[in-house]
Amino acid sequence: PEPNVWAGCSNGSSSLRRSRREKQTLQCQVSKNLWELLPIERAAKKEKKLKESMALSSDDDDDDDDEMEEDGDDDEQKSDADMDEEDGIQTNTDDVDNFRLPSAEESEKEGVLSVDLKTVHQRIKDNIDVLCNFSAKREEGKDRAEYLSLLKKDLCTYYSYNDFLIEKLMDIFPLSELVDFLEANEIQRPVTIRTNTLKTRRRDLAQALINRGVNLDPLGKWSKVGLVIYDSSVPVGATPEYLAGHYMLQGASSFLPVMALSPQEGELVLDMSSAPGGKTSYMAQLMRNTGVIVANDANAERLKSVVGNLHRLGVTNAVVCNYDGRQFPKVMGGFDRVLLDAPCSGTGVIAKDPAVKTSKNEADILRSAHLQKELLLSAIDSVNATSASGGYLVYCTCSITVEENEWVVDYALKKRNVKLVPTGLDFGKEGFTSFKKFRFHPSLRLTRRFYPHSHNMDGFFVAKFKKFSNVIPSASVGKDETTEGAEAIEATDSPKDKPSKGKTTKETVPAKTDAVKQKAKTNGTTAAKKSANVKTKGQQNSQTGPKKAKIAKMDGETVKKAHGKNPAMKTPEQTNASKTVKKDGSRFEKKQTKKGKSPLKMKNRMGKNKFKKMKHKLQKNK
Amino acid sequence: MRPLTEEETKTMFEKLSKYIGENIKLLVDRPDGTYCFRLHQDRVYYMRTQAFRTFTVFWKFVPDKWSIGTKCCFSMFGSGSRYADNLKPSCPQFKVWVKPGAEQTFLYGNHVLKSGLGRITENTNQYQGVVVYSMADVPLGFGVAAKSTQECRRVDPMSIVVFHQADVGEFIRNEDALT
Numbered sequence: 001p002e003p004n005v006w007a008g009c010s011n012g013s014s015s016l017r018r019s020r021r022e023k024q025t026l027q028c029q030v031s032k033n034l035w036e037l038l039p040i041e042r043a044a045k046k047e048k049k050l051k052e053s054m055a056l057s058s059d060d061d062d063d064d065d066d067e068m069e070e071d072g073d074d075d076e077q078k079s080d081a082d083m084d085e086e087d088g089i090q091t092n093t094d095d096v097d098n099f100r101l102p103s104a105e106e107s108e109k110e111g112v113l114s115v116d117l118k119t120v121h122q123r124i125k126d127n128i129d130v131l132c133n134f135s136a137k138r139e140e141g142k143d144r145a146e147y148l149s150l151l152k153k154d155l156c157t158y159y160s161y162n163d164f165l166i167e168k169l170m171d172i173f174p175l176s177e178l179v180d181f182l183e184a185n186e187i188q189r190p191v192t193i194r195t196n197t198l199k200t201r202r203r204d205l206a207q208a209l210i211n212r213g214v215n216l217d218p219l220g221k222w223s224k225v226g227l228v229i230y231d232s233s234v235p236v237g238a239t240p241e242y243l244a245g246h247y248m249l250q251g252a253s254s255f256l257p258v259m260a261l262s263p264q265e266g267e268l269v270l271d272m273s274s275a276p277g278g279k280t281s282y283m284a285q286l287m288r289n290t291g292v293i294v295a296n297d298a299n300a301e302r303l304k305s306v307v308g309n310l311h312r313l314g315v316t317n318a319v320v321c322n323y324d325g326r327q328f329p330k331v332m333g334g335f336d337r338v339l340l341d342a343p344c345s346g347t348g349v350i351a352k353d354p355a356v357k358t359s360k361n362e363a364d365i366l367r368s369a370h371l372q373k374e375l376l377l378s379a380i381d382s383v384n385a386t387s388a389s390g391g392y393l394v395y396c397t398c399s400i401t402v403e404e405n406e407w408v409v410d411y412a413l414k415k416r417n418v419k420l421v422p423t424g425l426d427f428g429k430e431g432f433t434s435f436k437k438f439r440f441h442p443s444l445r446l447t448r449r450f451y452p453h454s455h456n457m458d459g460f461f462v463a464k465f466k467k468f469s470n471v472i473p474s475a476s477v478g479k480d481e482t483t484e485g486a487e488a489i490e491a492t493d494s495p496k497d498k499p500s501k502g503k504t505t506k507e508t509v510p511a512k513t514d515a516v517k518q519k520a521k522t523n524g525t526t527a528a529k530k531s532a533n534v535k536t537k538g539q540q541n542s543q544t545g546p547k548k549a550k551i552a553k554m555d556g557e558t559v560k561k562a563h564g565k566n567p568a569m570k571t572p573e574q575t576n577a578s579k580t581v582k583k584d585g586s587r588f589e590k591k592q593t594k595k596g597k598s599p600l601k602m603k604n605r606m607g608k609n610k611f612k613k614m615k616h617k618l619q620k621n622k
Numbered sequence: 623m624r625p626l627t628e629e630e631t632k633t634m635f636e637k638l639s640k641y642i643g644e645n646i647k648l649l650v651d652r653p654d655g656t657y658c659f660r661l662h663q664d665r666v667y668y669m670r671t672q673a674f675r676t677f678t679v680f681w682k683f684v685p686d687k688w689s690i691g692t693k694c695c696f697s698m699f700g701s702g703s704r705y706a707d708n709l710k711p712s713c714p715q716f717k718v719w720v721k722p723g724a725e726q727t728f729l730y731g732n733h734v735l736k737s738g739l740g741r742i743t744e745n746t747n748q749y750q751g752v753v754v755y756s757m758a759d760v761p762l763g764f765g766v767a768a769k770s771t772q773e774c775r776r777v778d779p780m781s782i783v784v785f786h787q788a789d790v791g792e793f794i795r796n797e798d799a800l801t
Binding site (some may be wrong): 241 | 696725726729756758760761762789790791794
């Protein structure tokens with residue numbers, strides 16, 4: 001249409017001219033509104049206005065509304081929309097009644113001419129409306145896929161995402177929520193600060209800041225230390241209180257993993273990727289500066305900010321170090337609690353970094369998922385399952401894709417002796433247990449997802465693990481039979497932890513093993529157990545020479561003997577294994593098969609101190 | 623990381639006593655655990671013994687690759703005396719309080735003028751090390767008294783009463799130098 005072309009020419013129009021034009025449009029509308037519109041048109045306009053005023057708080061005049069609505073788009077687009085205001089009303093009335101898909105020529109034309117965002121926005125709304133009541137509102141002869149592809153295209157245009165990311169988001173959110181999410185990504189989250197309880201109290205801090213002309217409020221019922229800053233006459237990051245370490249600028253979402261971890265006083269805690277130190281200092285304040293926190297980050301540059309912040313906040317129980325997280329159990333292990341804030345694609349923080357909208361593709365997501373899996377396994381290996389107070393691990397990302405969250409967690413559940421436990425956060429959405437092609441462990445319900453539109457914080461994912469054994473399940477067993485065997489033992493041995501344990505020992509997850517597993521469970525006799533065990537052993541014996549010898553040795557040994565051998569062997573897994581064996585004899589057989597493998601797969605090395613401590617404990621127990 | 627030599631210990635305690643005087647004793651005998659002083663890369667760290675043990679773990683495992691800056695930094699040899707203000711408020715002997723208007727200028731590394739002086743401990747001598755506070759008792763940094771308390775009463779508003787030595791603004795301004 002002509003107005004479009006016109007708008008394309010007037011890109012550089014001054015704001016003055018624009019406002020004048022808007023006024024004219026406005027007058028036009030008013031007059032039309034009062035005198036010329038048909039009753040049905042008037043009703044439609046009323047409805048539209050109502051919608052707008054619901055969505056936006058200010059409804060002084062149309063001019064204002066436009067400003068708000070187009071927030072985040074550039075000027076060119078604004079003037080486009082303004083020019084079309086008048087036409088928009090009439091076309092809208094048509095659309096409301098029956099939305100129809102544009103024909104092929106129309107969409108072709110659209111590609112040539114500059115796109116009118118206002119119409120696109122309306123089309124998105126109508127399209128979603130149709131899709132939500134598909135059977136009632138659909139157009140004859142058009143199928144869902146056509147509507148969806150149009151919607152995808154429109155969303156890409158309107159919110160300027162790339163196809164890949166929009167597709168991902170459409171999979172994650174129901175359509176009605178999708179637009180809310182995308183809209184929420186256009187506005188910044190409120191600035192939040194965390195009171196440093198090592199130095200001050202929240203009430204005192206709030207008073208001090210109010211005196212400086214800061215307008216603030218408590219963050220919410222769930223946090224006792226958070227404050228939201230609405231506006232401020234001074235820079236919040238440079239007040240004397242800030243410099244003296246009374247508070248930390250920190251997103252509301254970063255509170256959550258630490259609250260889930262809930263480190264206790266006197267514990268040994270690892271923060272695997274700590275920069276810039278917000279979560280680390282929160283841990284320190286929960287621990288009241290006791291115990292030791294190891295604050296690691298792979299990036300030495302970013303560690304400077306960690307040191308700076310820890311100094312400023314008066315944290316005195318932290319040791320800062322610079323390793324790749326994947327090396328971790330080798331450097332030091334035996335932690336009571338570990339926090340892994342994994343590097344991610346950042347799809348939860350698009351509001352902070354809009355570059356994510358276009359820069360990510362499938363490969364990026366998978367690459368970061370791979371890294372996350374590696375990190376998570378080494379994080380789990382660094383936890384000491386036998387710790388009196390702990391043995392917990394929290395995994396979190398600021399991404400909302402399933403590949404980087406549930407998939408990674410599910411992988412860890414299969415690979416290690418860990419189970420999910422409630423995060424202790426009473427809000428947030430449950431994690432997915434099934435998503436497209438993926439089927440996850442049912443306990444993934446216990447993980448929590450946070451979204452910008454529903455919780456007004458960055459998109460976030462939190463999962464809390466409890467490690468129940470230091471033994472690392474055997475790695476990469478090629479044949480199904482062995483897996484079955486291991487499973488059968490698991491199933492018959494410990495009926496309590498059946499689901500999670502069964503998962504953890506399984507290496508490859510072909511669908512048919514499930515059926516076999518079921519069978520083994522129902523049988524549950526000692527005979528089945530024995531045969532399975534023999535099978536496992538047989539498999540192993542045929543595999544490698546040294547292993548064979550090892551197993552032969554182990555078979556003949558009594559519990560005590562194995563115990564006595566420990567200090568010389570220096571394998572923490574064994575220490576633990578023998579400990580548990582000592583505790584309950586019924587598990588002996590299972591542990592033995594594992595023991596046979598562990599020396600070869602000795603990845604989980606413990607800190608020397610921890611080891612000594614453990615040795616000491618064992619001797620005492622004797 | 624190593625314990626301090628005799629000479630270093632002496633230097634450090636001399637420096638410390640300028641600010642906290644007799645209260646040094648409180649640093650060594652603390653009720654909440656044993657603390658020690660350790661030197662690492664020109665810096666003295668004041669740390670709990672337990673933290674130190676954790677630290678040595680890293681030392682032993684990969685000695686060549688440990689680029690660790692710990693916490694608990696306390697005092698520095700070399701570039702003046704600057705240390706984290708995690709001293710207890712009761713520790714310092716001589717204090718200076720600055721008015722709200724002068725806080726910001728002090729935090730940008732300027733000296734304290736008479737006009738910005740809120741309060742000062744009685745009997746402060748000239749060139750005595752002082753700890754600078756805001757009127758709300760927020761510790762802001764360290765300085766040296768340019769005038770004694772008596773002189774302060776008389777001097778004109780634009781003359782300097784406390785020389786700037788270190789302030790908490792450095793956490794942001796000199797972040798690189800912290801590690």
